[in-house]
Amino acid sequence: MEEKKIDLNSIIGFVLIFGILVYMMYMNKPTEEEQAAQEQAKQEQLEAEKKAAEQNNVAVTTAEDFSAATLTDSLQLVALNNKLGAFAYSSTLPSATNNETVVENDVLALKFSNKGGYLSEIKLKKFVDFDSVPIYLVRNGNTDFNINFGTTDSRILNTKDLYFQPTVTKNGENTVVSMKLKVSPEKYLEYRYELKPNDYMVDFTIQSKGLNNVINSSQEVNLNWSLKAYRHDQSISYENRYTRLTYQYDEGKIDKLAQAGSDEELIEDVKWLSYRQHFFSSIMVSKEPIKRVNIASEDLVTNEDVDTVFTKQFITKFPLTFQAGEINQPLKFYFGPTDSKILKKYDDNLDESIPFGWGIFGWINKALFIPLFGFLSSFLPYGIAIIVMTILIKLLMSFVQYKQFLSQAKLKVLKPELDAIREKYKDNKMKAQQETMALQNKAGASPLSGCLPGLIQLPVFYALFMFFPTAFDLRQKSFLWADDLSSYDAVAYLPFKIPFYGDHVSLFPILAAIAIFFYMKMTTGQQMASQPTQEGMPDMAKMMKFMIYLSPLMMLFFFNNYASGLSLYYFISNVISIGIMLVIKNYILDEDKIHAQIQVNKKKPKKQNRFQKKMEQMMEQAEQQKQAQQKRKK
Template sequence: MEEKKLDVKSIIGFVLIFGILLFMMWQNQPSPEELKAQEVEKQAQIEAQKKVNATALSETKVTSAVDFSKPKDSTQVAALQSKIGDFAYSLATTTATDSEVLVESDLLALKFNTKGGHLSEVKLKNFVNFDSIPIYLVKDGNSVFNINFQTTDNRTLNTKDLYFQPTVTKSGENTVVSMKLKTAEDKFLEYNYVVKPNDYMVDFTIKSQGLESAINTSNPINLDWTQKTIRHDQSISYENRYTRLTYQTDGDVDKLSQMGDDDEVEEDVSWLSYRQHFFSTILVSDKAFKEVSITSKNLVEDEAIDSVFTKQFSTKTALALNGASINNNLKLYYGPTDSEILKNYDDNLVESIPFGWGIFGWINKFLFIPLFNGLSSFLPYGIAIIVMTVLIKLAMSFVQYKQYLSQMKLKVLKPELDAIREKYKDNKMKAQQETMALQNKAGASPLAGCLPAFIQMPVFYALFMFFPTAFALRQKKFLWAEDLSSYDVVAELPFNIPLYGDHVSLFPILAAIAIFFYMKLTTGQNQMSAPQQEGMPDMAKMMKYMIYFAPIMMLIFFNQYASGLSLYYFISNLISIGILLVIKNFILDEDKIHANIQVQKAKPKKESKFQKKMKEMMEQAEKQKQMQQKNKGK
């Protein structure tokens, strides 16, 4: 541990601060009248303390419920209210002891704290973390929900510091929890919660009654909600990568930074999601918040030390007023980040899941998710991944065929292309024109080989986003993998390797081996079909190194990724190798391709507009080059 020392400036600073504190204490010592009022207040607290009792409720567990009765002495009441105001009187006549109300549904166990009136603990009853500990979204003070406002006598109060009176009732199958901050029986600020069976969504209303003379509504009444996201996954770095503050404005979903700290000020925000990979806390408003200040702070700097929380999210916004009263209808979602659950709610909450932007998200939502859900409904999850991979590769096999056919055509043309380059070695522009003309006649354009690769990119990226967000894979076993949504472990290391980790995962090793052999086959074919030209030896070296570089990157990068994703890449590359060998040995014949090319060359070939334009541009460039050379000669 680093030894901390105080320098001279620090000592002087502490002396000054101590002196200022002493001066403030001397200036603010109470007068005799204030001492008398404090004694009255103390007696009022003692009387209120005696009124504490516990209330038992049908089908509801209550850890403690406090009777917030006021002192019966009207003289004491008048003295307190005239001295410290309605809200301070409310504090003075309640016990300064935290108490909690526990309400359970089929899915949630919720604790409401009388101090602050909000949830002090949220447990998801049907889930555990990687270490078999129940999933808590709120616990041990990681979440603070506060309303900040000014009173008419110019004091600033925070509800997180005030004590609410709890009431729990039943409304049909629902449990209603009312938390009231009272200044009188008919004057209060209320948090009203409706907990429904088999539902992760809690209806939440904030309203005031009869406080027009107590709250200064000319100033904003601010909601301040801060929460540290608790670590639940085996790999805190992997979980942190998918832990983000997401929000919706005017139907558009956006998010704060994935890894670093970030802050934004947004308008017309209808919901905010504190997503912590596979679980989310979402605040939904019936009427969009006009302006919201949101921040995200990364709490993981050293994984060995920062192992409890991943990020800290905060939201600040002004509550809407109905005249001089507060009346805000909100909802709170505490549950899985599961598309099958979130799609059942309105407000577009399913978009809080990072399916990928644009076409990638569409592929996931309308193809891969339904396909995987269908397969996993009757197959083990690992087998469902394999079957899904096979189906995707078979559907894309025509793309691989087109790509390989283009490479074979270029291989057949290679001697002629080399001859053109040799013939026009002193005129590169002419060599390019003749090369393009030959490739056009033979139907062997290099672009034909690139196009299939571009077609596969959306599928590749969509699957890259699908597996890390597939809630269905969470804690599902396959072979040696204990959890397909996390990394598999076949060996623990006694030390930590930077970027790699402190363990060895087998699925990334298998995927890296499969990628190596696939690249060996395809790179060898590319080198055979590539014509010799200047700079090609360096290109060949780069391709040779890439054969080894890509598998190594796979090995390192995916060691802490979801084993389901590594399983997909392993099977995918095995199938690609098989398809390539079948195409090479049983479908395509080099002699037939050569004969077909000769036939194509003999036919008159009409140039497209693009080809004509390219030809004209190259000719103009050649003329400009010749003019420059003549000018230099002069």
């Protein structure tokens, strides 16, 4: 009974104390004038702090900058602690909202999301796409940047679900954005971004402070970075062809994931990897090679008539490094044009992410064509620079064309004698072949002498084929009717789509196809006139005649969606080739002189080289085996 009295008295006492407190608070409540004065004083103090911060190049984040109120409900705090453990603290801060922090320099405009602490928007300020829309590498959730980690109290968390506290400061001329995922005022996981003036490279460091007893370092702490590449070019299929994940590993080796379909790799000692979107790239660079990285790509263009938003999705996953129990991962990110001149400014071999071609083809581009075109385009319009570069290349290679035409002329002069040999030994094909080779060898008119110079041109042709689609300088540069030399030059649009051709008509490929038709008509006609027909062998004349029509047709279809700069090159190149051939035929070569020289060569003793001797022995052995088989049959 006494305990019940005590309890009742206690309750009454609490009620009285509470009532007194309420009465005192009511009596001491400020008047409306006092409230207005306090609010004005608070606002003046806030303005003064912000003004002082601006003078000291420090951005102050206050509760008024966010829409969400601080969590005070004890039940909510308990639920957060049960779900997030020590990281529940980050959700009680005023920054626990979906707000963004905006910074920029001369070339980049960046937004950082409080939720996840990552770059939620990346805009390239100096560029627009084919439809005059600003270039965004990241926007509207097309990227995922997340650290997956375990805690010492057996939780698995993802940074993309947690709230970071933003702070913007200055480091000299550089802008520093610090995004901190806090477990207490002095303990946190930090994303530190440093943006330099007029620079596409952003220094980025992931580091922790005081979390050695919070994050479980015995488990892998993995960084996941994925990106859906936005379409920026007029032709999505053409852009997708040059959109690939490229990486450098093992002290300088360069490799790529598949151009089409899906692909994935586990690679070691990765220095950098590039999400290349044809003319723009997002490149992650590590200060020290990353020991093990999982990468993947997926082609998102299943039907270019329907899916025209994204080209490919790239995915990267790798474990972060620890030092003394704390995360410490220094990285850099390049967000900018896939321009060799800009990428070469950095010391990380980033220009190798551009597909100049493998081996000698890439070397020709980097050592010759890129510097030459850069020089010409520095004082000439880009279309004229292409024409001048084409003329210089054709003049440089004209000796090869001369050698080819000279070989064809020799074979044409020898054709009557070669036909006579085949008629004489028509019942002995092997003997006819031996005599033919002997005559050609003595006259210095071997068919191989015309093929070898042609092979010399192949590295040049292929290097240029790789150069034009990757030449950033051609992007959105006009010439004649072409609005963009890096894209197709449509002069008409069709109401339907032709398979492998498209729904438009490009003019430069048509001109190039016409030029290559007449060039092949002239050169192949000369070859057919000089090429003797051999029994038992394919009819080369018919094959050559077929190629005269097939090659221009392939040019017409294949290049209709290609860069008009490349088609312009092939058009000018073939026109110049026709001109050079006419000059050689009409003003340089004389068939009578060639015939006289052949007769002189035939009289000279001709020593066979090792290859020719070996070929003759093989032919004799084949002839003996044939004769032996015929005897056995009889």
